[in-house]
Amino acid sequence: MKLGLADGTVLRGRSFGAPHEARGEVVFHTGMVGYVEALTDPSYRGQILVLTYPLIGNYGVPADGLESDRIQVQGLVVSRYAPTHSHFAAVQSLGDWLSASGVPAISGVDTRSLVQKLRSHGTMAGALLHDQTDAAHGLAESPGIAMRDAVSLVEPHSIVELPGPGPRILVIDTGAKESIIRSLRVRGAAVIRAGASSNWEAYLSRVDGVLLGNGPGDPRDQGPLIERLRRVLDLRLPTFGICLGHQLLARCLGGDTYKLPFGHRSHNQPVLEVGTRRAYITSQNHGYAVDEKTLPTDVAPWFVNLNDGTSEGIRHKSAPFSSVQFHPEAAAGPRDTAYLFDDFLRTVAACKGTRP
Secondary structure: OEEEEOOOOEEEOEEOOOOOOEEEEEEEEOOOOOHHHHHOOHHHOOEEEEEOOOOEOOOOEEOOOOOOOOOOOOEEEOOOEOOOOOOOOEEEOHHHHHHHHOOOEEEOOOHHHHHHHHHHHOOEEEEEEOOOOOHHHHHHHOOOOOHHHHHHHHOOOOOEEEOOOOOEEEEEEOOOOHHHHHHHHOOOOEEEEEEOOOOHHHHHHHOOEEEEOOOOOOHHHHHHHHHHHHHHHHOOOOEEEEOHHHHHHHHHOOOEEEEEEEEEEEEEEEEEEOOOOOEEEEEEEEEEEEEHHHOOOOEEEEEEEOOOOOEEEEEEOOOOEEEEOOOOOOOOOOOOOOHHHHHHHHHHHHHOOOOO
């Protein structure tokens, strides 16, 4: 098989996934481990993922610890695939998992050269194609998804209530990772998990706080959802956003967002807490960012990316609204920013019974 890019580049490799063609935005992730978590992260829906670490598949695929119930990527590109694995928790090989899931993958690609191209020119459309398929035709006709519809493909179709002794948190789910739900529940929170297009407004009177999770696509495409989310802010419900949730909250508050050249997708993104000397190593997966210059004066920057200066978090100066661009539930530092869930739940407890 081969990878065809929108600029005419064709990279040939060896298939080790499903023998299908697929089209999507080509993005890269620089983590050394975590391919199982990355492949099942709903934020990757509609994208072809390039893993830069040169050896992928060596610890197989476990039965649990996934971030959703399926592989979310359109396809996978690696330098070297290890078909054998010896990890005690593995139940199948990466190739078998991809094949059973209908997801194409190729190895033998010079991923360093590919990443240099994406860093120079930005992410671009691409397609995993059979050798005999014309690249231009495949880029136009191979199976893909409309990214405007990506959230509707990953949000849950039913509202689920998960009991707990602590505060009741409504997770408005645009593709939230399972580890976000686990991070709330391990702290005792009762979670109501509702898809973004569901009637979650019916639960606002019953909950103590709201979490806006991660998800795929451009936040500018979520105009109707943003209008609905302003109801949450009107009620002054404590609200915490993560990743796409950070961008949605910023837009609810009057800010703007923009597309990054190649995004942040790794386990080693350094961020600084504004006004302090505290820096954290974070896990990230996003292609869009909040434009801090467009935020109103009652919203303050909270975290900033130490590599490129982009927004990594905001806090409202008088209302219980905050968000971060990175993933505090992930094990990047390994638990550097998990305290943010504790802070959120403390805010929820402090605000309980004080809303209008």
